Amino acid sequence: MRRLKKYQSGEAAQYITRRAALRKLQLSLNDFRRLCIIKGVYPREPKHRRRAQKGSSEIKILYHAKDIRFLLHEPIVWTLRDYKIFAKKTGKDRAVKDFRNLKRRLALFPELRIDHIVKERYPTFVDAIKDLDDCLTLLFLFSTFPSLRLIPREQSFLCRRLTIEFLHYIISSKSIRNVFISIKGFYFQADIKGQKVTWIMPHHYPFKPHSKAEVDFKVMSIFVEFYTIMLGFVNYRLYHSAGYTYPPKFRSEIHNDSQDNYKDELSYVSDRIATLNSDLICTENELEDEIENIDLDLLEQGQSSNRIMKLKKEAKELTNLRSLFKGLKFYVNREVPREPIVILIRSFGGKVSWDCTAFVGATYNESDETITHQIVDRPILSKKYISRDYIxxxxxxxxxxxxxxxPTNSYFLGVLLPPHLSPFVDSNRDSYIPPEENESQNESDCNQKKYVEGNTGFSASAKEIIDSHAMDDDQLQKAYIEERADFEEYDRIENEEEQNDDNIPEEQKEKLRHEETLSMSVQAGKVHKENKKIRRKNEIDEHRLQARMVKSRHRTLFRKLVREKQVKEKEKWLLKKKRRNIEAQKMSN
Amino acid sequence: MAKKQVKRKATDFVDKKKLKDSEIKSTEDDEEEQDLQEDLLQKISNEDNDSSDDEGTEQIYQSDDSDELEFESDEEGNYASKWDEGVGSENSGDEEAESDDEEQEGSDDEEEEDSDDEDEDEINDSDIEDISDDEVSDEETNLKERNLPKSKKSDGNIKKNGLEASTSANAKKELELQKVKTSEALNDFKEELKDPNNTLVVPSKKEEYADSDTSDEEDIRNTVGNIPMHWYDEYKHIGYDWDAKKIIKPSKGDQIDDFLRKIEDPDFWRSVKDPQTGQEVVLTDADIELIKRINSARVPNPEHNEYEPWIEWFTNEVERMPIKNVPDHKRSFLPSSSERKKVSRMIHALKMGWMKTMEEVEREKKEARGPKFYMLWETDTSREHMRRIHDPVSAPKRDLPGHAESYNPPPEYIFDEKERKEWLKLKDEPHKRKLHFMPQKYNSLREVPAYPRYIRERFMRCLDLYLCPRARRTKLNIDAEYLIPKLPSPKDLQPFPTVESLVYRGHTDLVRTVSVEPKGEYIVSGSDDKTVKIWEIATGRCIRTIETDDVVRCVAWCPNAKLSIIAVAAGNRLLLINPKVGDKLLIKKTDDLLAEAPQNDTMESERIKTAVQWSVAEKEEQEKGVRLVITHFKPIQQVTWHGRGDYVATVMPEGANRSALIHQLSKRRSQIPFSKSKGLIQCVLFHPIKPCFFVATQHNVRIYDLVKQELIKKLLTNSKWISGMSIHPKGDNLLVSTYDKKMLWFDLDLSTKPYQTLRLHKNAVRNVAFHLRYPLFASASDDLSVIVSHGMVYNDLLQNPLIVPVKKLQTHEAREEFGVLDVAWHPVQPWVFSSGADATIRLYT
Structure with a gap:
């Protein structure tokens, strides 16, 4: 057998540069990009770049040769070629003003069918859900876009439709777990089929013209082209698994999906929210709750090992969350961004309405006496009702x-709000934990106990409930203050001990005083106390010496890890320091 | 004929009527006509239907509708009468097909009048005046009203009328003479009538013809036709005339002629050359006028009036009666059977679903446009086998936001001035920023604007997804502690020196070397201040100071406890000193031993003689304690004792192939073990048990068997420069220190490569030393520290030595770039002595 030449086997044969791939597929760069985006083909990082690039060392975009061979058999390659032919022919027709032919051609526009690609990229449904993050975030962004040159209008319509459908599922399945108001937008995290799906709903109005060098909308549009199809199928399955019909039907009559709605941006947005406020029509009875209950029972049967206890706690939290706003009636003032709030309130069992003169879809008026909470985002309100909380x-x-x-008292009208903390940071981490988080954790523990007890009386009128809350709050507050005081005392003692080490003169003075007073009397045997600082120093030295014994092959990694840790520590220290300074300033003021 | 008769009768009737009420208006004539037609019906039915001029279509029509007799009979008359009129008009209209309806009407009227006139001529001469008055007045008014300005047209009409009459007369050759006469008479009469107009119109008429004749036809004075005339430029003639004779070009004068002509000829300015004939033509006044008018963009004809009153050819009045009195054809009232068939076929197709209505088609198109969704996955987790891309790597998810990204973060996350500046400074390298955004605080949700870089961020994510190379990498998510090998805690490895307990001060320069008495009561130190000092360990007192001539590079206390000798390397000389401390008997015994020189039987070679001279110390030195002096030919770097205390080895790095020497005290004899230098020798060492000799060059350590005089092993240190070495008391492990911060532990049984490389120090390691009893070793380094390590060697050969650094002792002060220069262990206690560049010796216990 003939010997293979260099770079004809092994890693060099495994990878193929983009240019070679283009030649092999006989496509233009634009078409290739489109194909890659839709098929989910991405460049690979070889183990040995130099070897994979046949000896050249500059960085090239390398694809796996098998991927490119796989693309060769893709039917949409032909559609892409058809596009090219279509463009040529219609261009000619237009040039010779053969409008009859042109019209006929336009009707035969080759359509890109990518259903099979969705299945191919996500062989199981759960795979698709795992990859839903980018999809949702992009579609939510596109659903807010005005008419653009590079983005077909139908595409943004489709995005709107699909995102609304998705939100409906989220509301009806009550699967939202975490929310966060960031400066970028509203983060939502939902639990779908055991997968955490996070998406961002941008603040209004996110569209801003960009130069092509900065943002290429064409590329994003291709992504959206795929993602819409994907979300459509995901929605279909989600709806059917939850027992709804897929193109969703609504109980109320507000939703009329006419083109007129799309004419006006504002009216569209309000319509969209209005539809969110209406129920889906269900084909089957709600089975989900039962399933959840069974799970709980199973858990209760098991032994109370640590893990099971934790699971139990989580399950309890979940049930609590699912009926969080049950029985509450909200009224949203017009300055409040309604969409996220409507989603939250509706998905956790609350009822919500707004000013019927400003937007469509309001279900009750401000004057309704049964409203328990009114959400206001302005410092002063002229007309207030006593029966409700203004938050x-x-x-x-x-x-x-x-x-x-x-408790609503720190969220009252015009009150300076407590910091809004991210629910996504791990509470067991070693980095900085702001004091608010600590406090709230303690509080939430207390509150939970209370709510387990208080949950039974929800059928009573809302006002009563609030009163009882207030009472409970008072009691708890007291208990908490006491506990806090104890804790602080304990803390102080410890701190003093630490300070003693630092401030030796003070310690000496005290010692002298002690000695003076006790010099006459019989002294009790003193426990030998090690100097903490010295001990600490010794430990550190010891540790350092041991750290020098790290194997040479681990040394760089070790150094990196240590450096990372140091950076983290520094950050933590810096934040702590800043916080201390701020507190001190506040106190002095 | 018959028709004519009918007509005549009809006109008769009209005449009678007219006689009755001559003042009835012309509009009422229609009604009369209807009445008249009814009357006529009878007559026509009486008379024959098959007139010679009947049209085929008429007949077909009749045959078609023969079944509806009533209808036919009713309509026939109408048609007939209409046809009668139509024929009349057609006869006249054959030649004036393009004439307007109006005109036709007019002509019809006229014809009627004509016929009337005829009758009048024939029958009622008496009435002529009456009618003619009427008619003329009518005619005149008409002419005056509409036809006057367009005199030509009216003339044409008149002429046509005349023609019509004549043609009709010609066409019907059967007409009697009488009729011809009448027509002539009519013409005459008409001309008579229009006398005043005629006089004006006739000449213009002729001109018109002339114009039309000449204007279109080509110029035929020259018969060459429509060719470029420059083809004749070379010839004398310019073409051929009608008689095929050459048309000769007129003589062409030169410019002077032209000029003269221009002066002389008054008509020069209006003479033009005719391109056809080449003749000069003098333009007439009329021509010039015409040209002028054309030049000034006016209508060429001066008589043309642009501002003539507008004539409305089509009246805006709605006529009550149809212009043509022909009723619609029957088929226009009957539904078409072919259409009916077509429709029924379509209905059938619609019913069967072969065809769709436009609405349905539109709707289907609309539905087909959007994507269609169906159940793509049957269950949540089942997978269908499909070809996928090779080894798919899913893109990592984006990091979730922390507190800093909140719209209302805790105050410590907001940037202060310094952080803001730093953030802004890293504009060009955004990846170096701590956060990719600047934390913001808003007091309420309503104030939060859209994030300006949101779209850009999404775009970058898109780029990442399709353009960023992916690979599977195992990410180490471990704590740094995990990488530190699991070693026993130093607490369990006690005893080892932990604190500095004594400082021996007295030297004035850096203390290069230190050595401990085998019994452990005294130490000796050599310094750059050219002194050797002997100290009592327990008190830290300097007992004796021995001054030498040169810098003391190395001191070594004889390891044999039965002797009290110190070997001091000072410059070129090796001094063997009796320190005179400790046991007096021992001192004396040593003195005795060194006093008498043994008999030297063997002859020393020249090579040794030139390198070394043994001599007894002089008087002064004797008093200081120096007993023997071995003078070398080069400065001595290091001196080391054999375990029994009889042999001393010295190293002179500059000595080339004689750089290592072994001296035997008992025989006062020196040997040069190596004949060839294998490199720059740094230090040498005796094996504690075996007759082996360790030689460290800069890079390697060689082990020689002294008995067999051969190389046993070569240890590869893989380091740049060895500084010192020490052997474990059991003799199986060697520790080598190097200037490149490393210490190498060699297991001599195991391999020639280091068993472990220790990088404990941050700077060059100067020396290492094993403890004789405890499993401890210490290293001295230029980083001012002495590191004590636990180095346990097990008797079990299968168990590897355990090396644990246990203590870092750092009390020496820095002096230039030197730190600790030497280190030595107490022979019994776990105490370590270190000598430093700060001119002190320190004891750690």
């Missing part, structure tokens, strides 16, 4: 994150 929108978000109804 700022952050309350809703914080409640969801904490899985309880928080």
């Amino acid at each position: 700022q929108p952050q309350w809703v978000f914080d409640c969801v994150n904490k899985r309880t109804l928080l």
Whole structure:
């Protein structure tokens, strides 16, 4: 057998540069990009770049040769070629003004069918859900776009339709777990089929013209082209698995999907929210709750090992969350961004309405006496009702994150809000934990106990409930203050001990005083106390010496890890310091 | 004929009527006509239907509708009468097909009048005046009203009328003479009538003809036709005339002629050359006028009036009666059977679903446009086997936001001035920023604007998804602690020195070397201040100071406890000193031993003689304690004792192939073990048990068997420069220190490569030392520290030595770039001595 030449086997044969791939597929770069995006083919990082690039060392875009061979058999390659032919022919017709032929051709526009690609990229449904993050975020962004040159209008319509459908599923399945108001937008995290799906709903109005060098909308549009199809299928399956008919039907008559709605941006947005406020028509009875209950029972049967206890706690939290706003009636003032709030309130069992003169779809008026909460985002309100709580929108978000109804007093009208913390940071981490988080954790523990007891009386009128809350709050507050005081005392003692080490002169003075007073009397035997600082120093030295014994092959990694840790520590220290300074300033003021 | 008769009768009737009420208006004539037609019906039915001029279509029509007799009979008359009129008009209209309806009407009227006139001529001469008055007045008014300005047209009409009459007369050759006469008479009469107009119109008429004749036809004075005339440029003639004779070009004068002509000829300015004939033509006044008018963009004809009153050819009045009195054809009232068939076929197709209505088609198109969704996955987790891309790597998810990204973060996350500046400074390298955004605080949700870089961020994510190379990498998610090998805690490895307990001060320069008495009561130190000092360990007192001539590079206390000798390397000389401390008997015994020189039987070679001279110390030195002096030919770097205390080895790095020497005290004899230098020798060492000799060059350590005089092993250190070495008391493990911060532990049984490389120090390691009893070793380094390590060697050969650094002792002060220069262990206690560049010796216990 003839010997293979260099770079004809092994890693060099495994990879193929983009240019070679283009030649092999006989496509233009644009078509290839489109194909890659739709098929989910991406460049690979070879183990040995130099070897994979046949000896050249500059960085090239390398694809796996098998991927490119796989693309060769893709039917949409032919559609892409048809596009090219179509463009040529219609261009000619237009040039010779053969409008009859042109019209006929336009009707035969080759359509890109990518259903099979969805299945191919996501062989199981769960795979698709795992990859839903980018899809949802992009579609939510596109659903807010005005008419653009590069983005077909139908595409943004489709995005709107699909995202609304998805939100409907989320509401009806009550699967939202965490929410967060970021400066970028509203983060939502839902639990679908055991997968955490996170998406961002941007603040209004996100569209801003960009130069082509900065943002190429064409590329994003191709992504959206695939993602719409994917979300459509995901929606279909989600709806059917939850017992709804897929093109969703609504109980109320507000939703009329006419083209007129799309004419006006504002009316569209309000319509969209209005539809969110209406129920889906269900084909089967709700089975989900039962399933959930069975799970709980199973858990209760098991032994109370640590893990099971934890699971139990989580399950309890979940049930709590699912009926968080049950029985509450909200009224949203017009300055509040309604969409996220409507989603949250509706998905956790609350009722919501708004000013019927400003937007469509309101179900009751401001004057309704049964309203328990009014969400207001302005400092002063002229007309107030005594029967309801006036709260700022952050309350809703914080409640969801904490899985309880928080006391409303720190969210009152015009009150400076407590910081809004991210629910996504791991509470067991070693980095900085702001004091608010600590506090709220303690509080939430207390509150939970209370709510387990208080949950039974929800059928009573809302006002009563609030009163009882207030009473409970008072008691708890007291208990908490006491506990806090104890804790602080303990803390102080410890701190003093630490300070003693630092401030030796003070310690000496005290010692002297002690000695003076006790010099006459019989002294009790003193326990030998090691100097903490020295001990600490010794330990550190010891540790350092041991760290020098790290194997040479691990040394760089070790150094990197240590450096990372140091950076983290520094950050933590810096934040702590800043916080201390801020507190000190506040106190002095 | 018959028709004519009918007509005549009809006109008769009209005449009678007219006689009755001559003042009835012309509009009422129609009604009369209807009445008249009814009357006529009878007559026509009486008379024959098959007139010679009947049209075929008429007959077909009749045959078609023969079944509806009533209808036919009713309509026939109408048609007939209409046809009668139509024929009349057709006869006249044959030649004036393009004439307007109006005109036709007019002509019809006229014809009627004509016929009337005829009758009048024939029958009622008496009435002529009456009618003619009427008619003329009518005619005149008409002419005056509409036809006057367009005199030509009216003339044409008149002429046509005349023609019509004549043609009709010609066409019907059977007409009697009488009729011809009448027509002539009519013409005459008409001309008579229109006398005043005629006089004006006739000449213009002729001109018109002339114009039309000449204007279109080509110029035929020259018969060459429509060719470029420059073809004749070379010839004398310019073409051929009608008689095929050459048309000769007129003589062409030169410019002077032209000029003269221009001066002389008054008509020069209006003479033009005719391109056809080449003749000069003098333009007439009329021509010039015409040209002028054309030049000034006016209508060429000066008589043309642009501002003539507008004539409305089509009246805006709605006529009550149809212009043509022909009723619609029957088929226009009957539904078409072919259409009916077509429709029924379509209905059938619609019913069967072969065809779709436009609405349905539109709807289907609309539905087909959007994507269609169906149940793509049957269950949540089942997978269908499909070809996928090779080894799919899913894209990592984006990081979830932390507290800093909140719209209302805790205050410590907001940037202060310094952080903001730093953030802004890294504009060109955004990846170096701590956060990719600047934390913002808003007091309420309503104030939060759209994030300006949101779209850009999404776009970058898209780019990442399709353009970023992916690979599977195992990400180490471990704590740094995990990488530190699991070693026993130093607490369990006690005793080892932990604190500095004594400092021996007295030297004035850096203390290069230190050595401990085998019994462990005294130490000796050599310094750059050219002194050797002997110290008592327990008190830290300097007992004795021995001054030498040169810098003391190395001191070594004889390891044999029965002797009290110190070997001191000072410059070129090796001094063997009796320190005179400790046991007096021992001192004396040593003195005795060194006093008498043994008999030297063997002859020393020249090579040794030139390198070394043994001599007894001089008087002064004797008092200081120096007993023997071995003078070398080069400065001595290091001196080391054999375990029994009889042999001393010295190293002179500059000595080339004689750089290592072994001296035997008992025989006062020196040997040069190597004949060839294998490199720059740094230090040498005796094996504690075996007759082996370790030689460290810069890079390697060689082990020689002294008995067999051969190389046993070569240890590869893989380091740049060895500084010192020490052997474990059991003799199986060697520790080598190097200037490149490393210490190498060699297991001599195991391999020639280091068993372990220790990088404990941050700077060059100067020396290492094993403890004789405890499993401890210490290293001295230029980083000012002495590191004590636990180095346990097990008797079990299968168990590897355990090396644990246990303590870092760092009390020496820095002096230039030197730190600790030497280290030595107490022979019994776990105490370590270190000598440093800060001119001190320190004891750690």
